[in-house]
Amino acid sequence: MIVVEDVHKHFGGFHAVDGASLAIREGTITGLIGPNGAGKTTLFNVIAGVLKPTSGRVTMAGEDITGLPPHTLFHKGLLRTFQIAHEFASMTVRENLMMVPGGQSGERIWNTWLARRRIAEEERVLQDKAEEVLEFLTIDHLADERAGNLSGGQKKLLELGRTMMVDARIVFLDEVGAGVNRTLLNTIGDAIQKLNAERGYTFVVIEHDMDFIGRLCDPVICMAEGKVLAEGSLEEIKANEQVIEAYLGTGLKNREMVGA
């Protein structure tokens, strides 16, 4: 589905992503783990078009999508959420959902008066869809709440909801569980699994919570220092020596070498 080939992203002298290559298979929920500063979010940003890679190639279903802007990728079905949830704070949850997808005919000012019927039709379709999404995510009681008043976890659910307003093919979730309580995290996990099973969404999840990764993700990819270290099931990753080294440091080993 998505193939990343030898992507580098340098910020000045700092190599945030340093020759990462990986493949994400269609229909999987792939976990992306690694210590802080491993380059996970930077790689996300490169794939999602927020950052242009210094070198390397990203393809989606065989098509080269390297460096395409986010709204183009959006229309191709590649969506992402943010580490810190983004929302339209002054609008209600329902309105937030209905803003997706952009580019409706109602956004042209003349259409407001000249194409009332077409706009009403579009809005009705969007509204039906929004209701369906709200129900799916079990947040229909929050439909008329201002999005700015939601808790961190509810905002994450709303972000997931936004991806459901269009027929997404692949969704990148950046630390969807950060700062979210257990109960809500389970709801989010359920929604991800359901979307994956029922609608065939492919997910890529950056997460530090290993229970969450273990429950949802197969395969798991581990990054460190801008490179892909290992790929496999969570058990395999946990047993991988390089991975342990990346997380715990090489201190132990070095001490053995100098004989201390």
Next chain:
Amino acid sequence: MDLLNALVALSNFVLVPAIAYGAQLALGALGVTLIYGILRFSNFAHGDTMAFGTMATILVTWWFQSMGIGFGPLPTALLALPFGILACVLLLIGTDRAVYRFYRAQKAKPVILVIVSIGVMFIMNGLVRFIIGPGDQRFADGERFIVTARDFQAMTGLDEGLALKTTQGITVVTAVIVVAALFWFLNRTRTGKSMRAYSDNEDLALLSGIDPERVVLITWLIVGALATVAGVLYGLDKSFKPFTYFQLLLPVFASAIVGGLGNPLGAIAGGFIIAFSEVTITYAWKKVLGYSLPESLEPSGLVQLLSTDYKFAVSFVILLIVLLFRPTGLFRGKSV
């Protein structure tokens, strides 16, 4: 003691003028607040934008008057208003294409855009003086009063008169219509919602596929209309002089900031707060107090807290107080 006369005097000298002035400030502040919310900078050229729109309206008004076109008892300027709005919008969009778009593409910091807008202010200021001259222009025609003080006295038999100028009536009615239309637009139409979405979270709006250039264009369109309407109403009520409009920048900004920059509701509230403070503090209360207090307490002085020369100081002081104690404004605005 004569409370009824006191009330009439209060209405005549404080309430009615302050409501009209407040409506004008509110319309001006709405423009400032929209630019701040959506384009993310404080537009110092707004006072001169109002001047340009008003100037264009005056020129068309004069042309209409010379051809003998009138609007009955209403001022001809109302007929000319759409043309003034058109001219103002064209100027704003031209300025955006020539100046602001360049800085937007650079993702310039808000403070740079503020400085740029000061440059634009000087150019617009010069343009207006060049075309119509720096002097005072009166362009109000039609019936001057809805109710004159003498009619009011004859009708009610009171000592005090209550005059209601046509321009004051028009100001309030127009302001109500414009504000209602604006809020309907922002809250009910898809175009308005996409503007609010862009104002709330630019990144997310882009990711959702909202076209930023279109949002910017529509913003200038609305701002041009608001600025022209505000300027023409102020000019009809008082008179038109380019320098006065430049000075209006302070109370207009004070209104927007007091209400909370970026918050349209706040801009309206702010406009009335500033207008009422300005008028009540610079009004000589002798007459009203003379009617409402027992004879023994009647004041001998004017009881004017501040000379009208210092009226701009009032908005400045309110601005300082609000910024000290509630930096985001009375209604929560946004900060960029």
